[in-house]
Amino acid sequence: MLDVEAQMPPPGEWKTPPFDPRFPNQNQTRNCYQNFLDYHRCLKTMNRRGKDTQPCEYYFRVFHSLCPISWTLGSLPSASPGAALDRADPAGNFPGQNLTAQLSAAPQ
Amino acid sequence: MAYPSQLGLQDATSPIMEELMNFHDHTLMIVFLISSLVLYVITLMLTTKLTHTSTMDAQEVETIWTILPAVILILIALPSLRILYMMDEINNPVLTVKTMGHQWYWSYEYTDYEDLWFDSYMIPTTDLKPGELRLLEVDNRVVLPMELPIRMLISSEDVLHSWAVPSLGLKTDAIKGRLNQATISSNRPGLFYGQCSEICGSNHSFMPIVLELVNLKYFENWSVSMV
Numbered sequence: 001m002l003d004v005e006a007q008m009p010p011p012g013e014w015k016t017p018p019f020d021p022r023f024p025n026q027n028q029t030r031n032c033y034q035n036f037l038d039y040h041r042c043l044k045t046m047n048r049r050g051k052d053t054q055p056c057e058y059y060f061r062v063f064h065s066l067c068p069i070s071w072t073l074g075s076l077p078s079a080s081p082g083a084a085l086d087r088a089d090p091a092g093n094f095p096g097q098n099l100t101a102q103l104s105a106a107p108q
Numbered sequence: 109m110a111y112p113s114q115l116g117l118q119d120a121t122s123p124i125m126e127e128l129m130n131f132h133d134h135t136l137m138i139v140f141l142i143s144s145l146v147l148y149v150i151t152l153m154l155t156t157k158l159t160h161t162s163t164m165d166a167q168e169v170e171t172i173w174t175i176l177p178a179v180i181l182i183l184i185a186l187p188s189l190r191i192l193y194m195m196d197e198i199n200n201p202v203l204t205v206k207t208m209g210h211q212w213y214w215s216y217e218y219t220d221y222e223d224l225w226f227d228s229y230m231i232p233t234t235d236l237k238p239g240e241l242r243l244l245e246v247d248n249r250v251v252l253p254m255e256l257p258i259r260m261l262i263s264s265e266d267v268l269h270s271w272a273v274p275s276l277g278l279k280t281d282a283i284k285g286r287l288n289q290a291t292i293s294s295n296r297p298g299l300f301y302g303q304c305s306e307i308c309g310s311n312h313s314f315m316p317i318v319l320e321l322v323n324l325k326y327f328e329n330w331s332v333s334m335v
Binding site for chain 1: 198199200201202203204206208217219220221223225259261263265280285286287288289290
């Protein structure tokens with residue numbers, strides 16, 4: 001009952017963000033920020049194309065697991081991209097204030 | 109946990125810490141040998157009536173005491189680098205826990221599934237129950253499953269702090285605006301204590317960390333009860 005196999009969660013379920021080779025080092029700030037951006041970009045693109053936003057949920061789960069709650073101030077899957085951004089750009093020290101401008105200018 | 113009159117490191121709770129302890133023993137032995145040798149030679153120098161007033165050079169011994177320290181340094185560097193790379197190995201965590209340092213307490217967030225977060229304050233000395241550890245106990249411990257790799261993400265909401273648990277070989281700075289990653293992998297269940305390791309104001313000494321490593325079933329029940 002105490003062996004490692006019994007401890008592992010059942011396969012196939014969401015566990016936690018996997019190792020991301022783009023961010024192999026100790027500083028995971030960019031990992032959180034990148035997934036946050038990717039989620040909102042995905043939402044924007046899917047909504048613009050009138051498609052289902054379900055594939056964007058992966059990015060949401062990753063940044064939700066990695067980013068401290070105070071950095072995202074409770075971004076919800078259904079929140080519009082502008083909602084959380086002006087309140088709290090990630091980390092408070094990033095040029096996240098320009099996030100709205102970035103999203104508008106992001107490649108479509 | 110630390111105990112009175114402790115001289116060495118705390119018992120290892122993770123494989124990395126076991127490696128670090130072995131490395132520490134190895135390096136400390138080299139240090140003791142060199143120090144004893146030097147002390148012995150000094151003693152000899154100070155307690156002899158023999159003199160040699162015409163020393164010009166000493167090529168042989170100069171060669172030896174140049175080569176030998178280089179060899180000793182290599183003998184220290186190789187295990188050190190081995191452990192350094194071992195600490196950086198890719199592992200696939202099953203859980204992510206975030207901790208934010210505040211003045212003067214830690215807060216913990218488990219957001220893989222539901223949003224579970226809580227603050228962890230030190231229990232003041234006047235409120236301790238008999239048998240509890242002074243300046244080390246907290247009101248809400250960090251409950252984690254044992255024998256599984258867990259990703260810890262450490263940051264701060266104000267000044268610099270540092271999240272340290274010596275028996276797991278962990279010490280990671282908590283820096284505002286930065287998210288530092290560490291990996292916890294415990295060999296056994298139990299309570300593991302640590303203290304803030306970066307000066308952060310008047311109560312820097314009074315914001316400890318307590319990990320409660322338990323089996324997975326208990327961890328699942330606990331996290332359900334806490335949400």
